[in-house]
Amino acid sequence: MSEADKPLAAILMGSKSDWDVMRHCRETLAQYGVGCECRVLSAHRTPAQTAEFVSSAEERGIEVIIAAAGMAAHLAGAVAAHTTLPVLGVPLEGPSLGGLDALLSTVMMPRGIPVGTLAIGKAGAVNAAILAVQILANKRPELREKLKADRKAQAEKILGEKLE
Numbered sequence: 001m002s003e004a005d006k007p008l009a010a011i012l013m014g015s016k017s018d019w020d021v022m023r024h025c026r027e028t029l030a031q032y033g034v035g036c037e038c039r040v041l042s043a044h045r046t047p048a049q050t051a052e053f054v055s056s057a058e059e060r061g062i063e064v065i066i067a068a069a070g071m072a073a074h075l076a077g078a079v080a081a082h083t084t085l086p087v088l089g090v091p092l093e094g095p096s097l098g099g100l101d102a103l104l105s106t107v108m109m110p111r112g113i114p115v116g117t118l119a120i121g122k123a124g125a126v127n128a129a130i131l132a133v134q135i136l137a138n139k140r141p142e143l144r145e146k147l148k149a150d151r152k153a154q155a156e157k158i159l160g161e162k163l164e
């Protein structure tokens, strides 16, 4: 793998059942040419492996970590406990509470260990990728230019929409 192809982001999810939503996160990163490591790792089911993956992420060249989970969604907080890389949390819909459980579990971090929390579900998965690109763009002007071009295209599309 060349230096340019090295993954800059990691996407973690608590279960393979989260992938149907989180694939949109990877697709969005790919639209910006940002490679990522994608892993199923759980705060509850694989706590030691989660800690090991996150603790070694910075030395592998990862600059931002996206963590998605449903139900008692502790993954993003558990990830943030092991790194000072920015951690973006995506709460996912569960079977009983529509994702409100995961939203509160992800967003309500006590002071000192932040998690930047996105919307529940697909919107959050896509926005986590865009926000990750915005973070990576601080050092990469070509990403900033693409972000600006995409915002412009989005606005033009909306302004051009006809209702009937």
Ligand code: RP5
Pocket (backbone or CB within 6 Å): 013, 014, 015, 016, 017, 018, 042, 068, 069, 070, 071, 092
């Ligand atoms: C969480 O529990 C996962 O992130 C997933 O959203 C939820 C249910 O997991 P499974 O029972 O489908 O594996 O840890």
